[in-house]
Amino acid sequence: MNYKLAIRIIGIISDFLAVACFVSLGLALDESIEIVYMWAIMIAVLAGIGITTLLLRVFSKKVDVTTLNAKTGIVSLGICWLYASVIGAIPFMFYKIPGIENFADAFFESASAFSGTGASLALDTDAIPDSLQIFRGISQWLGGMGIVVLITALLGKDESISSPIFNAEMPGPSKGKLVSKTRVNARILYGIYIGITVAEFLFLYVGTVCGAGSADGEHQMTLFDCVFHSLTTTATGGFSTKALSIGYYNSLYYEIIITIFMFLCMTNFNLYFIIMKGGFKSAFRDEEFRTMMLLIILNMFAISGIVFSAQVYQTFSDAMRYGTFQVIATMSTTGYGTANILDWPLFSKVLLLGMMFIGGSAGSTSGGLKISRFVMLMKSGFKGIRSTAFPNRVLSIKMNGKPVSEELLNSTKNYFLLYIWIFVFSVALVCLLPNGNNSFLDLTISVASCFNDIGPGVFGDLHWVSKVVLAFDMLAGRLELFPILLLLYPRAWSRF
Numbered sequence: 001m002n003y004k005l006a007i008r009i010i011g012i013i014s015d016f017l018a019v020a021c022f023v024s025l026g027l028a029l030d031e032s033i034e035i036v037y038m039w040a041i042m043i044a045v046l047a048g049i050g051i052t053t054l055l056l057r058v059f060s061k062k063v064d065v066t067t068l069n070a071k072t073g074i075v076s077l078g079i080c081w082l083y084a085s086v087i088g089a090i091p092f093m094f095y096k097i098p099g100i101e102n103f104a105d106a107f108f109e110s111a112s113a114f115s116g117t118g119a120s121l122a123l124d125t126d127a128i129p130d131s132l133q134i135f136r137g138i139s140q141w142l143g144g145m146g147i148v149v150l151i152t153a154l155l156g157k158d159e160s161i162s163s164p165i166f167n168a169e170m171p172g173p174s175k176g177k178l179v180s181k182t183r184v185n186a187r188i189l190y191g192i193y194i195g196i197t198v199a200e201f202l203f204l205y206v207g208t209v210c211g212a213g214s215a216d217g218e219h220q221m222t223l224f225d226c227v228f229h230s231l232t233t234t235a236t237g238g239f240s241t242k243a244l245s246i247g248y249y250n251s252l253y254y255e256i257i258i259t260i261f262m263f264l265c266m267t268n269f270n271l272y273f274i275i276m277k278g279g280f281k282s283a284f285r286d287e288e289f290r291t292m293m294l295l296i297i298l299n300m301f302a303i304s305g306i307v308f309s310a311q312v313y314q315t316f317s318d319a320m321r322y323g324t325f326q327v328i329a330t331m332s333t334t335g336y337g338t339a340n341i342l343d344w345p346l347f348s349k350v351l352l353l354g355m356m357f358i359g360g361s362a363g364s365t366s367g368g369l370k371i372s373r374f375v376m377l378m379k380s381g382f383k384g385i386r387s388t389a390f391p392n393r394v395l396s397i398k399m400n401g402k403p404v405s406e407e408l409l410n411s412t413k414n415y416f417l418l419y420i421w422i423f424v425f426s427v428a429l430v431c432l433l434p435n436g437n438n439s440f441l442d443l444t445i446s447v448a449s450c451f452n453d454i455g456p457g458v459f460g461d462l463h464w465v466s467k468v469v470l471a472f473d474m475l476a477g478r479l480e481l482f483p484i485l486l487l488l489y490p491r492a493w494s495r496f
Contacts, residue, residue: 023088091132236262267360296327331358
């Protein structure tokens with residue numbers, strides 16, 4: 001483990017967090033003087049850390065790149081995300097929001113923000129002041145595409161350092177590079193990410209100007225709401241300024257716009273670059289994208305049909321409206337809501353739970369197992385059946401018409417096995433602790449929600465250790481398990 005690298009990245013992350021605090025300070029000027037001082041102190045401390053690490057880099061010996069390896073990059077990544085979550089917990093401790101009573105609660109809230117989970121312990125989201133709301137929104141946005149990927153885009157000149165970190169932070173089993181240099185690759189992805197965020201803001205704000213809120217005209221998105229929901233939608237994070245989430249606005253226009261952008265952000269961002277380069281047909285022939293579309297359409301009609309037949313909604317158009325939104329919000333792991341799904345039939349909830357585990361595409365901001373892994377695991381299962389029936393045949397698994405290497409296939413199987421083990425262990429550990437009157441099903445859904453970075457669950461009555469476990473699951477799920485797991489492996493902390 002090369003500590004110089006970790007310290008250097010921590011310093012740069014501190015600068016980004018200081019910028020987020022500076023934006024929060026601007027909104028805090030209308031709040032109490034104690035809150036203004038809190039943000040000012042945060043800016044001073046974080047900027048001080050950033051300046052100190054910069055000076056250490058200038059006056060110390062240059063890092064010997066021959067000592068750097070994938071382990072160094074991955075462990076450094078885990079350290080930095082843990083550091084960001086701890087620092088991000090401080091404002092939640094200071095504000096003393098009802099429902100967030102101690103450091104475990106604050107750490108849970110911060111990890112939920114950076115991992116893009118969107119779970120919250122706050123009893124009244126509407127009561128959270130704007131200065132803290134924007135900090136939550138920026139935290140989710142930074143975590144959506146990746147904190148260290150942003151650093152790579154700006155400063156990652158050394159491929160031996162940036163490449164392992166980029167591969168560890170970007171979700172999915174295989175990271176096909178758009179261009180040869182990791183730094184340029186990161187810049188392209190962040191450029192697309194920023195473009196989608198700005199586009200959503202413009203569409204939402206146009207709706208506000210044109211009065212696209214609820215029929216009574218009282219529930220319009222403000223300028224602040226448009227900015228906030230643009231940040232949290234593109235990060236597929238799901239934090240909202242309202243306790244009722246998107247359902248508060250009761251606006252078909254807002255729901256359509258947010259549904260479109262949730263879909264865009266659960267799609268592999270590499271495909272957008274391919275489309276921009278003129279490969280429109282190639283992008284739509286992508287097997288993962290076609291599978292994603294098939295799953296969305298099947299679940300959309302299935303769930304809409306179930307809730308309509310159960311007379312949850314009086315018209316099929318209403319069933320399609322709320323069913324489609326919830327399917328995209330769940331599969332993209334955004335976690336927004338426009339309806340109370342507790343009132344829906346059991347089978348529709350089972351379908352949503354399955355989509356929660358599958359998640360979105362690799363190379364997107366979505367959580368979950370990822371569709372490409374799901375496809376490979378399904379094909380591997382069918383291959384096993386065919387091999388049993390025809391033992392003399394040489395069978396291979398293909399994605400996009402090309403054979404999948406045994407190395408990638410074994411890596412996917414190992415990931416899935418580890419994924420299941422962590423999920424089962426987390427459920428068992430949470431169930432062992434005193435967690436109020438929550439049932440086994442409630443606790444299992446809460447673990448699944450946090451591990452797949454989707455958000456909805458029962459968190460209020462949990463033991464503080466359970467909240468730490470769930471925060472661990474959020475970070476592990478966002479970082480594809482290994483960067484967080486390696487922090488618990490003693491040999492990973494050896495000098496090199």
